[in-house]
Amino acid sequence: MTELDTVDVTPRRGRRVHPAWWAAAATFLALIGAAGFRSTPGVMVEPLNDEFGWSIGTISVALAVNLALFGITAPFAAALMERFGIRRVVASALVLVALGSGLTVFMTASWQLVMLWGVVVGIGTGSMAMALVATVVGRWFVARRGLVSGILTAANATGQLIFLPAVAHIVATGGWRAAALTVSGAALVVVPIVLLFLRNRPSDVGALPYGGTEADVVEPLRSGAAKLAITTLVTAARNRTFWLLMAGFFVCGATTNGLVQSHFVPAAHDHGMPATTAASLLAIVGIFDLVGTIFSGWLTDRYDPRVLLAAYYLLRGVSLALLPPLFGADVDASIFAFIIFYGLDWVATVPPTMALCRSAFGASAPIVFGWVFASHQLGAAFAALVAGLVRDALGSYDAAWFGGAVLCGLAVVASLAIRRAPRKVAPVPA
Known part of the structure; x- marks a missing residue:
């Protein structure tokens, strides 16, 4: 007897708000909690350098480990959600983020920074990364998938918007330890919300996916999480589209989390701008990222996602190439224009990338996207480390910005090389 034989999936009459929207809201809040720590590294580099004397390159090692594990954890987290449910995985991940962030106040050596900031928090935030978005959207929505994926992706930007100026202010007034404890508390606050409002599947509340029918209900996959993640990777690796998406998302991570979020x-x-002012500018990226990502989701429901990706990477590369001369001690119209332009493009790549995963890999798309997102974070780790080493060696970040622009050009080529998907694609067995 299957799960569908024992659970009534008939929508309840008279319900004003479909439960899919409550699941999306709880997911949004969980992603905001995770984004709290994601927003702190850039404003804590200088304080850690001043207090412990660690070079920017040394601190960048911890950044790189965090970003790499943030991505590598994603496909396994997606498989764990299939095996144990979304609620358990997300609540445990939030506790892990709180633990790793809180314990940093006791560190005295750089290896402890790598273990806590890099490993513990990297695994925790990775368990709530884009694989969570893909899982929730795939289970709960049939209609409005592009729009919802854009909204949930924008949760990271919203978290950055909320936390970054506050964290920068706390670092300036109370020190980096107070900021770390603030982030730890914020992650714990979200845990009861997840446990109360985030259900694993529509069938748990007697509903169908939003805009779907009984044919859209997918039975849970019961194999081991690690085996499921690896098997899905082996299957996806035979598909040319998988590698092109991996290449494009590597560049996406390198030019967002790796370069700008970590080193802006x-x-x-370096050019005389106060850190709190620079952090406020980076938070403004979050405002326009929220707008750009939701709009990208709307566009993805209507236009060819391959063309959208190519356009996004092209515009991003141009903006990075123009950035170095814009830095200065004061905020002028040129640097503000960069912030707006880059913000609109920040993670606008996510909705079309998810759409291409769904069209190419069907029911396996959430786990496949987890692997694609792992590439995103490996790119972020690569850029975070290389940019820090470039700064130590040359005394300037200019070469890093120009290198990011070149990578964007390669991503344009990879996006346009993806074959157009057929109208109907059978799901790939996981």
Whole structure:
């Protein structure tokens, strides 16, 4: 007897709000909690350098480990959600983020920074990364998938918007330890919300996916999480589209989390801009990222996602190439224009990438996207480390910005090389 034989999936009459929207809201809040720590590294580089004397390159090692594990954890987290449910995985991940962030206040050596900031928090945030978005959207929605994926992706930007100026202010007034404890508390606050409002599947509340029928209900996969993740990777690796999406998302991570999120604040500080001012500019990226990502989701429901990806990477590369001369001690119209332009493009790549995964890999798409997102974070780790080493060696970040622009050009080519999907694609067995 299957799960569908024992659970009534008939929608309840008279329900004003479909439960899929409550699941999306709880997911949004969980992603905001995770984004709290994601927003802190850029404003804590200088304080850690000043207190412990660690070089920016040494601190960048911890950044790189965090970003790499943030991505590598994603496909296994997606498989764990299939095996144990979304609620358990997300609640455990939030506790892990709180633990790793809180314990940093006791560290005295750089290896402890790598273990806590890099490993513990990297695994915790990775368990709530884009694989969570793909899982929730795939289970709960049939209609409006592009729009919802854009909204949930924008949760990271919203978390950055909420936390970054506050964290920068706390670092300036109370020190980096107070900021770390604030982030730890914020992650714990979200845990009861997840446990109360985030259900694993529509069938748990006697509903169908939003805009779907009984044919859209997918039975849970019961194999081991690690085996499921690896098997899905082996299957996806035979598909040319998988590698092209991996290449494009590597560049996406390198030019967002790796370069700008990790090094924009110290780069601006090199040119005389106060760290709190630079952090506020980076938070404004979050405002326009929220708009750009939701709009990208709307566009993805209507236009060819391959063309959208190519356009996004092209515009991003141009903006990075123009960035170095814009830095200065004061905020002028040119640097503000970069912030707006880059914000609109920040993770606008996610909805079309998810759409291409769904069209190519069917029911396996959430786990496949987890592997694609792992590439995103490996790119972020690569850029975070290389940019820090470039700064130590050359005394400037200019070469890092130009290198990011070149990578964007390669991503344009990879996006346009993806074959157009057929109208109907059978799901790939996981």
